[in-house]
């Protein structure tokens with residue numbers, strides 16, 4: 150069974166959730182019209198890294214962006230995921246959510262590794278829970294940007310048989326080769342699909358690299374965007390994961406007794 154992925158690679162209007170919600174609607178329509186079943190938006194796609202204004206622009210999990218994602222997911226019969234600035238009683242998180250075609254929230258993952266180079270640790274709390282969730286019949290996981298530099302964190306999500314890793318990011322252009330190589334490595338070492346959305350454009354501090362990408366469990370690139378705005382569409386077959394894990398049974402051959 151194939152699943153059609155649509156990655157919305159876009160610029161983000163700095164600190165303006167309303168403008169970002171408005172610009173995303175036609176892109177979600179385009180993604181759904183082109184058969185996208187799972188639609189992925191970037192990290193902090195409503196606010197960008199306007200962290201010092203999160204007290205004004207971050208939302209509770211019932212906020213207008215969540216309502217919009219749930220409604221559009223229902224309307225188009227798709228799953229929509231992306232990370233949003235969360236305000237939980239005055240504490241702020243970078244939170245990846247996914248809504249399914251019934252408008253139900255499947256995932257609520259708070260970024261675990263905060264990125265000091267963008268001063269996240271000064272403004273945000275880090276999450277403490279894994280990002281595993283069930284997507285249709287497949288166990289998958291979702292993480293955020295800097296999290297991919299921690300192979301042990303990604304492995305933790307894969308030890309229970311997860312077949313796919315969804316990544317959302319605002320990954321800067323000067324390190325776009327790190328982005329590509331880290332994602333390819335995470336796919337090969339975990340024998341899973343990696344489906345990763347990065348933003349383009351710039352904010353007052355950074356230029357972002359695009360190159361949203363889908364990688365199969367053998368490490369081959371299935372689809373990759375350039376550095377312009379794009380809705381990147383491709384098919385994945387999550388069931389391919391098991392054949393590769395049988396061929397080279399790394400999960401059976403692990404030696405956790407040596408790793409502590």
Ligand SMILES: O=C(O)CCC(=O)C(=O)O
Pocket residue numbers: 264267293294295296298319320321324327
């Ligand atoms: O690790 C990197 O180079 C980029 C990470 C990042 O931009 C982020 O976590 O927001």
